Amino acid sequence: MTLREDDIAVSAAVPIQRGARMRPTPRHAVIAGFVVIAFAVPLIASSFVMFQLSEVLIYGLAILGLNLLTGFNGQFSLGHSAFYGLGAYTAAILMHNYEINYLWTLPAAGIVCFVVGFLFGLPALRLQNLYLALATFALATAMPQILKFHALENWTGGVQGLVVDQPDPPDFLSMIDGDQWLYYVTLVVVLLMFAAAATLVRSRTGRAVMAIRDNPIAAAAMGINVSLYKTLTFGVSALYTGVAGALSALVVAFVAPDSFTIFLSISLLVGLVIGGVGSIPGCLFGGLFMLYVPNIANSLSNGLAGAIYGVILLIVIFVMPAGAAGFVRAASAQLSRWRQNPAEGGHR
Amino acid sequence: MELLLQQVMAGLANGAIYACVALAVVMIYQAIDHLNFAQGEMAMFSTFIAWQLITWGVPYWVAFAITVVLSFIAGVLIDRVLFRPVQNAPILSQIVAFIALFSILNSSAGQIWDYTIKSFPTPFGTAPLLGSMVDAHEAGMIGVTLLLLGFLYAFFRGTRLGLAMRAAAANPVSARLVGIRVGWMTALGWGMAAALGAIAGILIAPVVFLEPNMMIGVLLYGFAGAVLGGLTSPGGAVVGGFAVGVLENLAGTFIPYVGRELKLTLALIMIVIVLMFRPNGLFGRIVVSRV
Numbered sequence: 001m002t003l004r005e006d007d008i009a010v011s012a013a014v015p016i017q018r019g020a021r022m023r024p025t026p027r028h029a030v031i032a033g034f035v036v037i038a039f040a041v042p043l044i045a046s047s048f049v050m051f052q053l054s055e056v057l058i059y060g061l062a063i064l065g066l067n068l069l070t071g072f073n074g075q076f077s078l079g080h081s082a083f084y085g086l087g088a089y090t091a092a093i094l095m096h097n098y099e100i101n102y103l104w105t106l107p108a109a110g111i112v113c114f115v116v117g118f119l120f121g122l123p124a125l126r127l128q129n130l131y132l133a134l135a136t137f138a139l140a141t142a143m144p145q146i147l148k149f150h151a152l153e154n155w156t157g158g159v160q161g162l163v164v165d166q167p168d169p170p171d172f173l174s175m176i177d178g179d180q181w182l183y184y185v186t187l188v189v190v191l192l193m194f195a196a197a198a199t200l201v202r203s204r205t206g207r208a209v210m211a212i213r214d215n216p217i218a219a220a221a222m223g224i225n226v227s228l229y230k231t232l233t234f235g236v237s238a239l240y241t242g243v244a245g246a247l248s249a250l251v252v253a254f255v256a257p258d259s260f261t262i263f264l265s266i267s268l269l270v271g272l273v274i275g276g277v278g279s280i281p282g283c284l285f286g287g288l289f290m291l292y293v294p295n296i297a298n299s300l301s302n303g304l305a306g307a308i309y310g311v312i313l314l315i316v317i318f319v320m321p322a323g324a325a326g327f328v329r330a331a332s333a334q335l336s337r338w339r340q341n342p343a344e345g346g347h348r
Numbered sequence: 349m350e351l352l353l354q355q356v357m358a359g360l361a362n363g364a365i366y367a368c369v370a371l372a373v374v375m376i377y378q379a380i381d382h383l384n385f386a387q388g389e390m391a392m393f394s395t396f397i398a399w400q401l402i403t404w405g406v407p408y409w410v411a412f413a414i415t416v417v418l419s420f421i422a423g424v425l426i427d428r429v430l431f432r433p434v435q436n437a438p439i440l441s442q443i444v445a446f447i448a449l450f451s452i453l454n455s456s457a458g459q460i461w462d463y464t465i466k467s468f469p470t471p472f473g474t475a476p477l478l479g480s481m482v483d484a485h486e487a488g489m490i491g492v493t494l495l496l497l498g499f500l501y502a503f504f505r506g507t508r509l510g511l512a513m514r515a516a517a518a519n520p521v522s523a524r525l526v527g528i529r530v531g532w533m534t535a536l537g538w539g540m541a542a543a544l545g546a547i548a549g550i551l552i553a554p555v556v557f558l559e560p561n562m563m564i565g566v567l568l569y570g571f572a573g574a575v576l577g578g579l580t581s582p583g584g585a586v587v588g589g590f591a592v593g594v595l596e597n598l599a600g601t602f603i604p605y606v607g608r609e610l611k612l613t614l615a616l617i618m619i620v621i622v623l624m625f626r627p628n629g630l631f632g633r634i635v636v637s638r639v
Contacts, residue, residue: 070440123620126627130383134575135623138616141568262568266447273444304456305414313448314430321437 031281038187047179052291054183054251056245057190060287062282063271064197065240071278072201073233074213076129078265079120079136082143082236083113085260087245089147092153092162092255102120102167102250106189109246110239117238121231140262147257161256164249186247193240198280200236209233241268274316276325285324353618355597361486364378365555367493368548369563370577370585371500376541377579378517383445384541388452388567390426391545392560394419395553396461398546399468408471412550421479423542427535457560466554489551497586504582513537569593575617576619578632588630592619 040052066080089104090112100108120139123254136161147156156162169181191285200206208229211219220226267290275286298309320327369388376384384390391500394415401411426449434445472488504510516524516533524530549563556562569592577588592615599614622630 071594123624126624128627130579131575131623131627131629133383134572135620137568137571137618138613141616142464142610142613145610149610269440270444270447273438273440277438277440304455304457306451307459308455310448310452310455313451314445317434317437317445317448321434321441323441 006086024305035191038191039184042176042183043182045339047177050179051251054179054186055248056284056287056291057186058247058251059268059271059290060275060284061190061193061247062244063268063275063286063290064194064283065237065242065244066268066279067275067277068197068200068209068240069233069237070272072206072213073209073230073237075124075230075234076133076297077136077237078133078262078269079139080237080241080268081260081262081264082139083117083241084245084248084264085143085147085255085257086238087113087242088117088249088255088260089156089162089245090242091246091249092164092299095164095249096157097121097155098223102127103185104248105249106243110243113242113245114239115233118231118235120238124234125227125230137262137265140265144257144261147260156257159257161254161259164253165248165254165257182251186251189243189247193237193243194280194283197240201280205229270313272314274320276322276323276327279323279325282323282325355601356594359594359597360490360590360591362597363573363590364486364489364493365548365552365566365588365589366569366573366584366592368474368489368496368551369566370573370589371493371496371582372541372544372548373388373427373567373570373574374577374579374582374585375500375544376537377574378514378537378582381517383443383446383571385443386449386453387541387545388563388570389457390419390423390473391448391549392543392563393457394422394542394546395468395518395558395562396457398550399466399553399558401577402469405438408469411547415550416546418548419545420539421527422588423539424535426542427538431538461560466558468558470551470554485554488489489555492547493589494549496547497582500582518617569596572616574617575629576622578626578629580633581629581631584631596618 011026024270041053045053062080062084065083065338066077069075069077087109090109091102094100094105094108095102105128120136124132124135138232146152148159149156150158152158166182168178169176173181201210208224211222211224212226212229245260271286271290272283274289275284276282293312294305297305297312300308322330369391372387372391373383376387397418398411398415401414402408406414430445430449431442436440437445470485470488472484475484498535504514512523512528513533513536515526516528516530517537520530523533552566553562556566570589573589573592574585575588576591577584577586579585596612596615599618603614626632
């Protein structure tokens with residue numbers, strides 16, 4: 001899996017940014033603006049829009065999980081629907097069968113997925129590219145079958161799935177309704193996890209993870225424990241996607257085996273590429289695409305929805321081959337070049 | 349013992365389907381160096397065209413030939429029109445373009461021919477053979493798969509064009525420097541893969557019936573077979589395809605308790621275990637990497 005040189009430049013730039021950590025940049029202002037807007041949206045939007053935005057955030061978080069693995073570590077996965085499903089079922093089973101508080105189900109789902117992801121990362125060490133794609137693909141096709149398996153029906157509810165009771169907002173927040181409360185829960189969890197991912201990527205560990213992506217042999221020669229970091233990345237990636245799954249169980253209030261098929265993995269992959277491989281904010285754009293574009297295609301024509309979706313996808317790939325993040329990066333580079341030298345830029 | 353033999357034969361019959369598709373998968377992999385997720389949908393669309401021709405009263409083999417030629421042309425066009433512009437994009441973006449093509453073909457076929465299941469004629473008949481362990485169509489399918497394999501082997505090993513295609517896939521820059529039109533070799537690979545897919549679709553349709561989603565499951569097995577055999581080896585893909593069919597059937601029959609419900613999962617787990625020991629597939633070339 002070869003990635004673009006732009007991504008490599010990110011790791012080279014890190015030591016310089018360290019010294020200048022305290023000085024706010026335009027990037028910080030944009031992020032702060034988004035956070036303020038995200039907290040203010042429930043004041044004006046309807047509860048259906050709140051539900052949709054919660055899903056966008058959840059998809060964004062799941063895509064971030066995939067991005068940590070694919071974008072930053074160079075391992076390909078078609079199996080993230082399985083981790084998403086595992087997280088969702090862990091949360092649903094804990095709430096439905098054991099009546100555990102919904103907030104505790106999120107870390108529980110994260111831990112379960114981390115362990116499973118870490119263990120799956122061990123055989124994945126031997127496989128590369130398409131062979132790894134097949135192995136993770138096996139995981140994705142196995143998950144719905146295992147969830148339907150008759151011996152586990154007492155826990156999983158079999159083909160019927162499980163209904164989850166949606167939590168009410170706490171008493172001191174009685175002025176907001178259930179959808180708004182769930183949106184805020186999702187927003188806080190997602191923001192914390194995005195911040196953690198951004199920190200992780202900029203750390204020593206993150207540089208080791210990216211060095212493995214760029215050249216595993218050279219990374220090993222520099223003393224990086226390639227096997228350990230690859231399996232750990234698999235675990236952390238599964239953790240992110242699993243927490244996203246658990247949040248989705250809360251927001252949708254229902255889990256069923258056929259929500260977690262290979263097609264979910266493919267959607268996540270599409271979201272990852274559209275948002276930008278190796279970009280953290282891009283994941284949220286991928287989430288937006290994943291939720292809204294199929295809806296738009298459906299509203300244009302019921303019968304040809306798939307074809308319209310495909311055409312939109314092709315156009316996006318033609319216009320932004322490196323995803324939204326690559327597009328923004330190229331545009332801002334062009335803009336600064338134009339600022340420095342208006343005469344030259346104007347003619348191009 | 350008889351049950352074992354029967355299940356193996358039934359597995360081989362299914363395996364012939366997977367082997368056909370696996371062959372097409374390897375074909376395109378050789379030409380463009382990654383997998384075509386839309387391969388199955390291209391084959392499905394071709395099969396619908398054949399069905400339409402037969403419904404209009406065209407004789408079977410004429411319809412077969414027209415479909416294969418049309419599919420070849422369509423394959424070349426898809427490469428020239430859709431994939432040439434993104435050939436320098438990152439690999440994952442190209443994969444997303446395949447997914448887009450998949451979605452377009454699937455949905456258009458559903459719109460044109462609707463989603464009702466259609467039966468498809470077979471030229472081989474359905475008479476039972478070998479003490480009713482396989483029927484004539486399944487035997488015909490196995491025969492055609494082996495024939496195609498022989499043809500491809502002869503083409504890639506024995507002709508200048510085959511050699512040029514292999515060179516273009518193995519090292520595009522050097523191939524261009526010795527005068528091979530690499531872009532057209534890729535287009536040719538697409539055309540051949542589309543034609544192979546059309547043959548596979550037409551052979552499979554009498555068994556799985558014709559509908560827009562007919563190839564999704566089959567492609568997954570074909571993909572598994574191709575990877576098991578090694579993506580660089582057409583012969584390996586055929587062996588892999590047959591192996592997946594047999595493994596799936598045996599797992600479903602002989603592994604008690606979990607077998608029937610989880611047979612696809614079990615087959616895939618076995619493949620992953622095989623890949624643990626042979627990371628480039630059973631017959632694949634080992635790629636040596638440099639720093």
